Amino acid sequence: MNCREWEKNFKNWLQANETLDVIRPTLPRSLAEHPAGCPACRFRYQVFANLSQPDSEPIEAPTDLPRRVMAAVQRRSAAPVYRRFSIPAFAVAVAAAAFAAVLMITLPTRRPDSSTVTVRLALAAPRARTVAVAGDWNAWNPESDRLFDVNGDGVWEIELHLEKNKEYRYQFIINGESWIPDPRAGLQVEDGFGGTNSVLDI
Amino acid sequence: MMKEDDPSPARENAEVLAAVQETLNGDTSAFRIVVDRYTPLLFSLSLRMLGGREDAEEAVQEIFLKVFASLRSFKLEKRFLPWIYTIALNHLRTSFKKRSRRRRVETVLPHEDLAARPGDGDRVGPEHRLFLAQAEAAAGRALLRIRHEYRAVFILRALEGLSVSEIATIMGIPEGTVKTFFRRARQNLAELIFRETRETPDGIGSI
Numbered sequence: 026m027n028c029r030e031w032e033k034n035f036k037n038w039l040q041a042n043e044t045l046d047v048i049r050p051t052l053p054r055s056l057a058e059h060p061a062g063c064p065a066c067r068f069r070y071q072v073f074a075n076l077s078q079p080d081s082e083p084i085e086a087p088t089d090l091p092r093r094v095m096a097a098v099q100r101r102s103a104a105p106v107y108r109r110f111s112i113p114a115f116a117v118a119v120a121a122a123a124f125a126a127v128l129m130i131t132l133p134t135r136r137p138d139s140s141t142v143t144v145r146l147a148l149a150a151p152r153a154r155t156v157a158v159a160g161d162w163n164a165w166n167p168e169s170d171r172l173f174d175v176n177g178d179g180v181w182e183i184e185l186h187l188e189k190n191k192e193y194r195y196q197f198i199i200n201g202e203s204w205i206p207d208p209r210a211g212l213q214v215e216d217g218f219g220g221t222n223s224v225l226d227i
Numbered sequence: 228m229m230k231e232d233d234p235s236p237a238r239e240n241a242e243v244l245a246a247v248q249e250t251l252n253g254d255t256s257a258f259r260i261v262v263d264r265y266t267p268l269l270f271s272l273s274l275r276m277l278g279g280r281e282d283a284e285e286a287v288q289e290i291f292l293k294v295f296a297s298l299r300s301f302k303l304e305k306r307f308l309p310w311i312y313t314i315a316l317n318h319l320r321t322s323f324k325k326r327s328r329r330r331r332v333e334t335v336l337p338h339e340d341l342a343a344r345p346g347d348g349d350r351v352g353p354e355h356r357l358f359l360a361q362a363e364a365a366a367g368r369a370l371l372r373i374r375h376e377y378r379a380v381f382i383l384r385a386l387e388g389l390s391v392s393e394i395a396t397i398m399g400i401p402e403g404t405v406k407t408f409f410r411r412a413r414q415n416l417a418e419l420i421f422r423e424t425r426e427t428p429d430g431i432g433s434i
């Protein structure tokens with residue numbers, strides 16, 4: 026068997042053995058012979074084996090990492106919460122996104138007999154390709170809550186149903202990469218990474 | 228029968244939840260229990276997802292800050308572990324994109340000091356250790372080159388040992404999709420390994 030044949034047979038065998046329960050199936054004898062005499066294929070198999078070995082070498086975190094994390098958390102929890110209104114926020118947003126002419130409307134409307142509140146977020150970003158919002162309610166997933174510009178006026182909107190009596194931090198994501206605070210949110214707090222989170226208090 | 232020091236998920240969850248409650252009541256130092264418990268797991272996940280130790284340390288810190296900031300939205304009746312994993316993976320997706328743009332991916336091995344590790348000396352020679360180190364480096368680099376979702380599923384399943392249903396919960400996808408992603412991850416990895424070791428004469432270390 027030469028290297029090319031071995032590659033082909035190895036891939037076929039892999040495909041035939043790809044059940045999830047067998048994470049690292051044993052190489053059959055017919056496939057084990059070639060790598061035994063061929064350093065290149067032995068290396069290839071070793072790379073693959075490394076990818077299939079649970080805790081072959083447990084990775085150890087630096088011992089002082091929890092302490093450093095706590096220091097950052099303490100700084101964060103002590104960070105001043107301050108109110109900021111639309112003019113400076115406007116400047117921040119434009120600097121961050123360069124192209125987002127910005128207008129923001131937040132309309133919490135309480136629905137009777139319900140533990141949730143409907144919140145409408147809007148961001149004017151006429152040149153954006155996509156706008157999404159990530160925050161405490163969606164585990165900061167930049168892809169789960171997208172805004173839509175339904176009528177083509179450059180204002181992107183979303184309605185969220187959030188639990189009452191909670192405070193949510195959030196940011197908009199433009200084109201999947203520029204994270205900006207909501208320029209019109211009444212409350213902005215430092216996010217601990219040199220940026221700013223907007224706060225919804227409903 | 229339950230022993231006092233029973234490390235079952237339920238009990239572990241109870242301790243974490245108590246700490247979360249105390250943190251929410253205003254005692255930030257109680258958060259240390261959460262940090263101590265999940266740092267090893269988040270560090271190992273971040274290192275595998277990002278490839279560099281410094282990036283992994285930074286990511287762990289940022290993930291915990293997000294967890295801390297989101298505590299109020301965590302539902303106390305739920306399990307904490309999948310929730311923290313979800314936040315971690317969302318963060319890692321974003322930070323991987325950012326760092327890929329910032330600079331070319333350069334892998335830092337978990338075992339860069341492999342040659343100096345005591346204990347192996349009697350069993351394997353330096354050449355074999357180098358061979359293993361190179362293979363491990365190549366494996367790490369291959370992982371960084373597949374899609375975020377495939378990489379996440381593969382790492383959680385093959386390297387962190389989570390179950391298919393746990394991964395489905397964490398990533399918010401059906402179990403069938405987890406299986407598909409796992410299969411594709413493995414195929415892509417095999418493809419990468421062969422493609423990248425094909426051209427050089429000895430085929431070694433060229434991924």
Ligand SMILES: [Zn+2]
Binds near residue numbers: 059
């Ligand atoms: Zn060969």
